[in-house]
Amino acid sequence: MSGHDSKYFSTTKKGEIPELKEELNSQYKDKRKDAVKKVIAAMTVGKDVSSLFTDVVNCMQTENLELKKLVYLYLINYAKSQPDLAILAVNTFVKDSQDPNPLIRALAVRTMGCIRVDKITEYLCDPLQRCLKDDDPYVRKTAAICVAKLYDINAELVEDRGFLESLKDLISDNNPMVVANAVAALAEIQENSNRPVFEITSHTLSKLLTALNECTEWGQVFILDALSKYKAADAREAENIVERVTPRLQHANCAVVLSAVKMILQQMELITSTDVVRNLCKKMAPPLVTLLSAEPEIQYVALRNINLIVQRRPTILAHEIKVFFCKYNDPIYVKMEKLEIMIKLASDRNIDQVLLEFKEYATEVDVDFVRKAVRAIGRCAIKLERAAERCISVLLELIKIKVNYVVQEAIIVIKDIFRRYPNTYESIIATLCESLDTLDEPEAKASMIWIIGEYAERIDNADELLESFLESFPEEPSQVQLQLLTATVKLFLKKPTEGPQQMIQVVLNNATVETDNPDLRDRAYIYWRLLSTDPEAAKDVVLAEKPVITDDSNQLDPTLLDELLANIATLSSVYHKPPDTFVTRVKTTVQKTEDDDYPDGSESAESSAHVGDGITSPPASSSSVPAAARQADPAPAPAPVPDLLGDLIGLDNNAIVPVDQPSEPTGPPLPVLLPASTGQGLQISAQLIRRDGQIFYSLLLENNSPVALDGFMIQFNKNSFGLAAAGPLQVPQLQPGTSAGTLLPMVLFQNLSAGPPNSLLQVAVKNNQQPVWYFNDKISLLPFFTEDGKMERTSFLETWRSLPDSNEVSKDFPGAVVSNVETTLDRMAASNLFFIAKRKHANQDVFYFSAKIPRGVPFLIELTLVVGVPGVKCAIKTPGPEMAPVFFEALETILKS
Amino acid sequence: MISQFFVLSQRGDNIVFRDYRGEVQKGSTETFFRKVKFWKEDGQEEAQAPPVFNVDGVNYFHVKVAGLLFVATTRVNVSPSLVLELLQRIARVIKDYLGVLSEDSLRKNFVLVYELLDEVIDFGYVQTTSTEVLKSYIFNEPIAVDAARLPPLGPAAIFMQGSKRMPGTAVTKSVIANEPAGRKREEIFVDIIEKISVTFSSSGYILTSEIDGTIQMKSYLSGNPEIRVALNEELNIGRGGRSLYDYRSSAGSGAVVLDDCNFHESVRLDSFDMDRTLTLVPPDGEFPVMNYRMTQEFRPPFRVTALIEEAGNLKAEVIIKVRAEFSSSITANTIVVQMPLPKYTTRATFELEPGAVGQTADLREVSKKLEWSLKKIVGGSENTLRAKLSFSQESHGNITKESGPVSMTFTIPMYNASGLQVKYLQIAKKSSNYNPYRWVRYVTQANSYVARM
Incomplete structure (x- = not known):
């Protein structure tokens, strides 16, 4: 072999493709090999060399493995766009799968599995069957993975042809590599199947534990992760398992160590003997610490996991706090995580050392790190009562350096310390007041103002201090305005003299008349009313004793912690989020059968019935809204939301939405379905949306009424799609002037109405304070289009032909105009309307799309249009033509958006 | 997946x-x-x-x-x-x-x-x-690139820098490349690489110290012979449940106490408990035979002291001293000492010791860091840097808090702080005239080497 591969990248003059074609057909082997390399080079830089398909495939029949591998690489890339030509390669594949050379057999099966063309899949079955029983372990281990590939393309085929059984047999294979791949394949198939495919019995358990000792490091991870789902029968079995797994803690591969830790932690839950548990903790500590000697990337993962582990079992690393001290050259993401763990491990015994570290960090260069270090000192003060005084003296030392952001951060934490230990450390207020004029961050300002208001009676010049802030009241961020309002009221209640009285008038005026912020206005009105009707009551309310706070920042909710601990050594434990909040893998195979589409159907039926029971007033059957609702006037046209108000509510009240709620979708505001004028101050905006393959009812409830609302429940009337809530509506108590958004998961085909499909969705919402509200929504078909609606070109044609002409419906959209094909295609694709092909007809462009709605009803769509000219004609063919009107409505919204 | x-x-x-x-x-x-x-x-x-x-x-x-x-x-x-x-x-x-x-x-x-x-x-x-x-x-063959112009990679790459005894191309040789003459050179590299982290308090006490070590191997031996690596006989693993705070009790006994260690999967530990030898058939390519971690007290190779003092209006003086506390037969190289200065530092003039060779000192304008580079430091010697600073504003008497900590990076070939040693490296092959090259190399690098002010 001569020269450099990179020469293949050099661009030739025109006629590159014909030149390559000639070389590919050369009679000389070396020339052909060089030519294929050039083709691959062109392919990797994104050039289209698919036209050479036949010529490249011709090179496939060779004994030269290097050349064969190159051709296979090419095939994987282009087979999808050239399915008919790919068939040409099948014979060679089948032949190769019987080659005397095991490498060629394995290569053939590996490559065929990567070519996701239906026609090839059929030919794959026989070779795969043979290779699963091959004499050579390299072939068997490749075949095991190939079963998972096939399952991803065609799950039924895998089940029908008995591949699952063959795969299970491989668990007992004598080659550990084969075992590991079989386990990996089965685990993946199980993830995507609703049937029990791979259940670990005590028998498989012992086999796998034996294989563990002989496996490669990666195989050990596959096996440990699969076994972590096993629930031991009793403490004795758990101890046995742990004993077999513990040696893995000594492995050099961090992934093996963490997976072993996960397994041990899980089994420990069952172990009752405290001696055994203590001993295990002792064994786990050094390997966990050793993870911190790995590359910083691994350290980060280890630290995120350790953070969870010490929340459950603080003793494991109680004596190791020193290893979490930040190194000078740690990346910032490692330093931040170390700080978090230092706070968690801080105790009366080590707090002096820890404070010394924090103090040092607080004078470093990185601003974010410094801030976090200052906060850490405050959090230690709140956590450890006996150390609070030492923490405060460190904070005061830091304030004296007069670095602006350090001072501000210190004031924020000192406010919390005052809340935690009332009437203890107020003597330092004078020192704090010295820094008053340097504060320029909202949170620090708000904290300082809170302190002044809270201790107005002890600060001689509290009124002067507050007054200095009042001058800039209108310009302040709302956080500061709210605090100023409250602090001024406190001052007035404590020192009802002339000065404060004037101040309160200025503030109340500013906060009611001069502001657009409903939070501020509402709070000001409440104070105003309180002060004017009953000043004593005002005192009771405003100056009431506050509950003592604890340091729960970054402490996870116990149920969440449980779930995360079960997911140690996975992404979930790094994000500190349950897997279902970020796993978005499109499960193409699952949705092939009808039942699988709604795996939780039975559960949701129960829960929606439960919701129905909860609605007390209408004594109708639990799944229907009373007739009155049906006859109700059509809902008033959605009132346009005033932009300003919408923005303010959206922004300012984020804090009120509970953190565990899915975040508000960013995008156009939801249409208002129940205006506040109709709902006695309760305004409901809602829309059906699709996210991560699921349908949700996105709701925004705004309480503009004078009372707090709680006990929200929702109910849907029978409708053409059988839409119903999959669970109870989770909305917290809504204080006046606040709002809450929520995503309510929906299920289909629960309460179907008879008659031709229409888009009416009748909704009832109730709460404990108001009558039941009924309103109408319009069902758009858009959220129903499933992710698996893409059709192969051939099956599209077949389906089109197989449907009678009576199933074809068409409609004109004279007003719609497509000015940019790309964006329209993108928009269609975003709604799961998949582009199939395009052709020219006279001066018009004709586009074909496919889409699918649940229960496998496909839509074949033909759009005829001239780019940039108004007027789009749409024809659809579908087994359910009665859906056409609803479909056209949906399409129109896409075309016109 | x-x-x-x-x-x-x-x-x-x-x-x-x-x-x-x-x-x-x-x-x-x-x-x-x-x-x-x-x-x-x-x-x-x-x-x-x-x-x-x-x-x-x-x-x-x-x-x-x-x-x-x-x-x-x-x-x-x-x-x-x-x-x-x-x-x-x-x-x-x-x-x-x-x-x-x-x-x-x-x-x-x-x-x-x-x-x-x-x-x-x-x-x-x-x-x-x-x-x-x-x-x-694998059937394709690699195409060599000019290694000389490329930045080296991996921990073993440090051997390419200073010591001329090592064949520099060894670490950039492909595992499947053939030697020009068609003859492979029989050799094996065993590198004991230690990264040390030390934090000195402002008064010079050691606050934390830690060694992350690895025994790295790269074998070019034909026929995959078995290899025995013998380590110190007095080698203890695990601090026996004692906490970090009283590890000092074990110091001075001459024993090397590792907190924890792990081994490559090819390593067999049959006789490890008895005579501290590792047996393995090294696979091709570079791999860590053993990783270890130690917090036992050790003698840090360098003592660093730094002082910053106000010297009149808008002026200050810095003195940094670095003392090498290892044998004079050993030389550290590529030493860089850094010290963040107050943000309002505008100018710095430096004064190196008379006769200082291969030293430069500089003020990094953007990050306001003092940077002192030394090509080499011989064991037992002491180096001092003096700097005069000018400020654009008055300090609030917090000059010490606004500068530092001093951090240091260095490489010391043929030195290791832990005391862990490869006593011998035995290659099991019958032929008597078989005597491949064995390179056992030690090197210590700074990880986080910091002196607080």
Whole structure:
């Protein structure tokens, strides 16, 4: 072999493709090999060399493995766009799968599995069957993975042809590599199947534990992760398992160590003997610490996991706090995580050392790190009562350096310390007041103002201090305005003299008349009313004793912690989020059968019935809204939301939405379905949306009424799609002037109405304070289009032909105009309307799309249009033509958006 | 299980891209690069992207090796340590095969790289990362790139810098490359590499000290002979449940006490408990035989003291002293001492000792850091730097708090702080005239070597 591969990248003059074609057909082997390399080079830089398909495939029949591998690489890339030509390669594949050379057999099966063309899949079955029983372990281990590939393309085929059984047999294979791949394949198939495919019995358990000792490091991870789902029968079995797994803690591969830790932690839950548990903790500590000697990337993962582990079992690393001290050259993401763990491990015994570290960090260069270090000192003060005084003296030392952001951060934490230990450390207020004029961050300002208001009676010049802030009241961020309002009221209640009285008038005026912020206005009105009707009551309310706070920042909710601990050594434990909040893998195979589409159907039926029971007033059957609702006037046209108000509510009240709620979708505001004028101050905006393959009812409830609302429940009337809530509506108590958004998961085909499909969705919402509200929504078909609606070109044609002409419906959209094909295609694709092909007809462009709605009803769509000219004609063919009107409505919204 | 693997240059150019499952959209490389380049979170100013993050349902993992970004994507809840470890290993395997890991070598050898990637990962599942095992499946040959002009990679690369005794090409030789004469040179490298972290308090006490060590091996021996590596006989593992605070009791006895250690999977420990020997048949390529960690007290190689004092209006003086506390037969090289100065420092003039050779001192304008570089320091010697600073504003008497800590990086060949030693290296091969080259090399590097002010 001569020269450099990179020469293949050099661009030739025109006629590159014909030149390559000639070389590919050369009679000389070396020339052909060089030519294929050039083709691959062109392919990797994104050039289209698919036209050479036949010529490249011709090179496939060779004994030269290097050349064969190159051709296979090419095939994987282009087979999808050239399915008919790919068939040409099948014979060679089948032949190769019987080659005397095991490498060629394995290569053939590996490559065929990567070519996701239906026609090839059929030919794959026989070779795969043979290779699963091959004499050579390299072939068997490749075949095991190939079963998972096939399952991803065609799950039924895998089940029908008995591949699952063959795969299970491989668990007992004598080659550990084969075992590991079989386990990996089965685990993946199980993830995507609703049937029990791979259940670990005590028998498989012992086999796998034996294989563990002989496996490669990666195989050990596959096996440990699969076994972590096993629930031991009793403490004795758990101890046995742990004993077999513990040696893995000594492995050099961090992934093996963490997976072993996960397994041990899980089994420990069952172990009752405290001696055994203590001993295990002792064994786990050094390997966990050793993870911190790995590359910083691994350290980060280890630290995120350790953070969870010490929340459950603080003793494991109680004596190791020193290893979490930040190194000078740690990346910032490692330093931040170390700080978090230092706070968690801080105790009366080590707090002096820890404070010394924090103090040092607080004078470093990185601003974010410094801030976090200052906060850490405050959090230690709140956590450890006996150390609070030492923490405060460190904070005061830091304030004296007069670095602006350090001072501000210190004031924020000192406010919390005052809340935690009332009437203890107020003597330092004078020192704090010295820094008053340097504060320029909202949170620090708000904290300082809170302190002044809270201790107005002890600060001689509290009124002067507050007054200095009042001058800039209108310009302040709302956080500061709210605090100023409250602090001024406190001052007035404590020192009802002339000065404060004037101040309160200025503030109340500013906060009611001069502001657009409903939070501020509402709070000001409440104070105003309180002060004017009953000043004593005002005192009771405003100056009431506050509950003592604890340091729960970054402490996870116990149920969440449980779930995360079960997911140690996975992404979930790094994000500190349950897997279902970020796993978005499109499960193409699952949705092939009808039942699988709604795996939780039975559960949701129960829960929606439960919701129905909860609605007390209408004594109708639990799944229907009373007739009155049906006859109700059509809902008033959605009132346009005033932009300003919408923005303010959206922004300012984020804090009120509970953190565990899915975040508000960013995008156009939801249409208002129940205006506040109709709902006695309760305004409901809602829309059906699709996210991560699921349908949700996105709701925004705004309480503009004078009372707090709680006990929200929702109910849907029978409708053409059988839409119903999959669970109870989770909305917290809504204080006046606040709002809450929520995503309510929906299920289909629960309460179907008879008659031709229409888009009416009748909704009832109730709460404990108001009558039941009924309103109408319009069902758009858009959220129903499933992710698996893409059709192969051939099956599209077949389906089109197989449907009678009576199933074809068409409609004109004279007003719609497509000015940019790309964006329209993108928009269609975003709604799961998949582009199939395009052709020219006279001066018009004709586009074909496919889409699918649940229960496998496909839509074949033909759009005829001239780019940039108004007027789009749409024809659809579908087994359910009665859906056409609803479909056209949906399409129109896409075309016109 | 991963979906895609790719390698990007520092500018974001796509060097290698392999999609294993077709479930992540094509634009992922750009999405990733944009996210990493402009990482922002929680209103923080520009920060460094963590190695794992999620954008629109796709999880991105990345590590930086030799100035390149090795990235993997997935949509499922995989083991992140597996993926990150895998990325490091892929880098190592590629380096083993290409000899050098660089943008240039990857581009020149793209066919070989793709061949490797197909054997390392199938449908997103790791198959093997063993250079040895892979040899039977790889048919392309590497094309050498000019190693001299390339930045070295990996811990063993430090041997290329100073010591002339080492054959510099050894570490950049591909495992499958043939020597020009067709004859392979029989040699084996065993490197004891220690990274030490020490924090001195302002009064010179040692606050924390730690050694992260690894015994790295790279074998070019033909016929895969068995090798025995003997370590110190007085070697204890585990602090026996004692806490960090009283480890001093074990010091002085001459024994080396490791907190924890782990071994490569090829290592057999049959006689380890008895005579502290490791037995192994080294696979091809570079690999760590043993990793260890130690917090036992040791003598730090350097004592650093720094002083900053106000010297009149808007002026201050800095004195930094570095004393080498190791034998005079040993020389440390590429020493850099850094010290952050107050933000309002405008000018610094430096005064090196008379007769100082190979030393430079500088004030980094942007970061306001003092930087003192020394080409070498001989054991037992002391070096001093004096600097006069000018300020643009008055300090509030907090000058000490606003400067420092002093940090130091260095490399000391043929020195190790832990005292762990390879007593002998035995190659089991019958022939009497078989005497391959054995290189046992020690080196100590600074990890986080800090003196507080």
